Amino acid sequence: MMNRLMLAIVIGVLWSTPVWAQLSNNPRLLAPFRAVIEPVRDSTVRVRVNDQDVALGAIVSSDGYILTKASELRQIDGITVRFADGTESPARLVGTHRPTDLAMLHVDVRNLKPLRFGDSRIARIGSWVAAVDIKSEPVAVGIVSAITRKPTGADAMIDNLNRGYLGVFMTSDDPTDADGKVIGAKITRVERNSAAAKAGLKEGDIIVAINGVKTPGRQALRDALENSRPQDKVRVTFLRDGQEHSVEVVLGKQTTPDRSDFQNQLGGSLSGRRTGFPLILQTDMFLKPSDCGGPVVDLDGNVLGLCIARAGRVETHILPAEIIVPLLAEFKAGKFSPSTTGASSTSSPSDQGEKKNK
Amino acid sequence: MLQRGTLVEKNRIGVLKGRVLPDGWVVYPLERNRDFRGPEMIPYAKWRLFQALTVLALGMMLVPSRPGILVALDDAWPTDRTDFPTDVAQLRALQNRVQQVVEKCTPSTVGILIGIGAGSGVIVSEDGLVLTAAHVIAGDSPFSKGSEYKAGRSCKIVLADGRKVNGKTLGIDPKTDAGMVQITDPGPNDGKWPTVPLGKSGELKRGQWVVTLGHPGGPKQDRPPVARLGRVENVLSDLIRSNCALVGGDSGGPLFDLEGRLVGIHSRIGLTLNQNIHVPIEKFLAEWKALVAGEVVGRPSRLNQPAQNVPFLGVVFPDDEEDDAWITEEVEPNTPAGQAGLKAGDTITKFNGQPIKSVKQFREMMAKYKPGDEIKLTIRRGTTIMTLTVKLGRRSSGS
Numbered sequence: 044m045m046n047r048l049m050l051a052i053v054i055g056v057l058w059s060t061p062v063w064a065q066l067s068n069n070p071r072l073l074a075p076f077r078a079v080i081e082p083v084r085d086s087t088v089r090v091r092v093n094d095q096d097v098a099l100g101a102i103v104s105s106d107g108y109i110l111t112k113a114s115e116l117r118q119i120d121g122i123t124v125r126f127a128d129g130t131e132s133p134a135r136l137v138g139t140h141r142p143t144d145l146a147m148l149h150v151d152v153r154n155l156k157p158l159r160f161g162d163s164r165i166a167r168i169g170s171w172v173a174a175v176d177i178k179s180e181p182v183a184v185g186i187v188s189a190i191t192r193k194p195t196g197a198d199a200m201i202d203n204l205n206r207g208y209l210g211v212f213m214t215s216d217d218p219t220d221a222d223g224k225v226i227g228a229k230i231t232r233v234e235r236n237s238a239a240a241k242a243g244l245k246e247g248d249i250i251v252a253i254n255g256v257k258t259p260g261r262q263a264l265r266d267a268l269e270n271s272r273p274q275d276k277v278r279v280t281f282l283r284d285g286q287e288h289s290v291e292v293v294l295g296k297q298t299t300p301d302r303s304d305f306q307n308q309l310g311g312s313l314s315g316r317r318t319g320f321p322l323i324l325q326t327d328m329f330l331k332p333s334d335c336g337g338p339v340v341d342l343d344g345n346v347l348g349l350c351i352a353r354a355g356r357v358e359t360h361i362l363p364a365e366i367i368v369p370l371l372a373e374f375k376a377g378k379f380s381p382s383t384t385g386a387s388s389t390s391s392p393s394d395q396g397e398k399k400n401k
Numbered sequence: 402m403l404q405r406g407t408l409v410e411k412n413r414i415g416v417l418k419g420r421v422l423p424d425g426w427v428v429y430p431l432e433r434n435r436d437f438r439g440p441e442m443i444p445y446a447k448w449r450l451f452q453a454l455t456v457l458a459l460g461m462m463l464v465p466s467r468p469g470i471l472v473a474l475d476d477a478w479p480t481d482r483t484d485f486p487t488d489v490a491q492l493r494a495l496q497n498r499v500q501q502v503v504e505k506c507t508p509s510t511v512g513i514l515i516g517i518g519a520g521s522g523v524i525v526s527e528d529g530l531v532l533t534a535a536h537v538i539a540g541d542s543p544f545s546k547g548s549e550y551k552a553g554r555s556c557k558i559v560l561a562d563g564r565k566v567n568g569k570t571l572g573i574d575p576k577t578d579a580g581m582v583q584i585t586d587p588g589p590n591d592g593k594w595p596t597v598p599l600g601k602s603g604e605l606k607r608g609q610w611v612v613t614l615g616h617p618g619g620p621k622q623d624r625p626p627v628a629r630l631g632r633v634e635n636v637l638s639d640l641i642r643s644n645c646a647l648v649g650g651d652s653g654g655p656l657f658d659l660e661g662r663l664v665g666i667h668s669r670i671g672l673t674l675n676q677n678i679h680v681p682i683e684k685f686l687a688e689w690k691a692l693v694a695g696e697v698v699g700r701p702s703r704l705n706q707p708a709q710n711v712p713f714l715g716v717v718f719p720d721d722e723e724d725d726a727w728i729t730e731e732v733e734p735n736t737p738a739g740q741a742g743l744k745a746g747d748t749i750t751k752f753n754g755q756p757i758k759s760v761k762q763f764r765e766m767m768a769k770y771k772p773g774d775e776i777k778l779t780i781r782r783g784t785t786i787m788t789l790t791v792k793l794g795r796r797s798s799g800s
Contacts (some may be wrong), residue, residue, distance in 0.1 A: 309670065
């Protein structure tokens, strides 16, 4: 039986092609796109945090403003960008905008070549698209799968599906002090075998801080964990019987007893934030979550928008240029505060009744 | 455990049933439930173990009775070209092709909502035959022998523009995952439905470019059928493998060559993005009649006959299916035909106003109705033409 198993595994290895060897990234298909992306390369940057590639980005002004995918940054410090010419420069986080998951960075470099945005509505289903890299070839190519649309249902909900999970349910009726001020997030149920259960958190505990940052209410707690990942250690401060306690929790993973999620993960990892965008242009490009954030062009070199999420086995979404352009002035004016949680910006999706903490 | 036959993988969440194929692949049924919650899942760690082996899902397809008209497409990129474009001009030629195929084939690509399930399909005849995957319409056990399956279940067909029309299930072939559905509402063009022409998967070459349409995740509001481009990776007698990425909800959707001809129906997926399995169109053609008749291919015919939902008129026609639909024997008074006043010697010339020229045409029309429906039959009796209303009965079993 073991022999059979081994044989089957060998056959399987021979038959299956590594995920990276997709049509979307096949060097022979990428080659003719070099000429297409060349004019946009100089306006593209590689965004790095602590010397790791986390995203691509787009230069939006000659004096150093850059847009990228906010949720991939996960922290405010240690951000650098690398330009197409190979030079690298430290970057400051200027602001983040939660609905679009865009972050604006600033680098102290002048005479940059800003991206000239087009309009996603010129794209037809079947049009080639290329996700521009700072290298001479795109990171991925594909076709437009569905023209620009507003996501509906669960696709319209803002969430980060890759975050670390505590495994607690909280009341929507946040506990308050004598003055009516929300003091924390009250646990109504602890999921069995969850990170919270292992750390000894119980029903009735009121979580008041994560890693020393106050969490007044359920939404604040969720925001505080938005950029965490499974296996991260966080210090949870909570009230039990009026006494303040503190415990270290190793965050867990959301169990996904959902075959749709499961199938969508076949064929590579997905962006944590992949839903809840105001508009999307859907493509069949295949790329890594860390290759999102850069410009996407059609065969004529029109910048259709920025690559905003690897969203499923069959889909990578573009945030349309026409909704990015109006945000630029607001970003530069400092209207969106530099948060890596997005807690400061617009409201989160419907929040009724008992809801699971992610 | 990995021998040909059935593989059952137990785990914390449930039980995964699959089949080990001769080529070493393990095939699992593809999901077709709209809410996608199902017991057939395995934890991620287990997947890593099976990574090199695993293939998921199911497929289906059928062929239209009257292929649509081939419209000449931009031929700067030949349909059977198997290599990569080498410059922007060639990219553009290929793009033109793909755009034309999408434009031409989208109106015929549909979503199918049945119970809590959702899948895809494609219209192949002007009277509304839809090819899909058996597992889309057959319930939870795609690998079962189909013994429980009954044709005639009603479903909703979601058109490319989001409108919904009515349909009912016809036959399935659980072995190949072929399934068929009949749209029961009249089509938009003088009652006719937009169709796609049929191709030949046997003529596909490795590397040939193909276009996928379907409804990944099930039909979604404001989202037309979703297009993907890929190449043929492999053509075997019972499956086509491509790198057009598929996911649950796509099952039953169409695979087209660059001429816009239907060559396959989406059935199952593997772990990596180049493992997308389509049922060759020939598998539908081979069982066309049985599928139209609402049968479960491979099931003993006795079980196929007295289906609850087969309508009953109570007349005997000539044995030759191409003969006129005339009544050759006395009509029993206690049958629907007898109660409506039909008599031996009558020739049926119209069915609800549609001309009937043969027994075969009459039977095809009957297949669209169910017991209890009222139909209008126009008959010729000698030199008299009359129209009678008949309330269809239920065929009693064992007859």
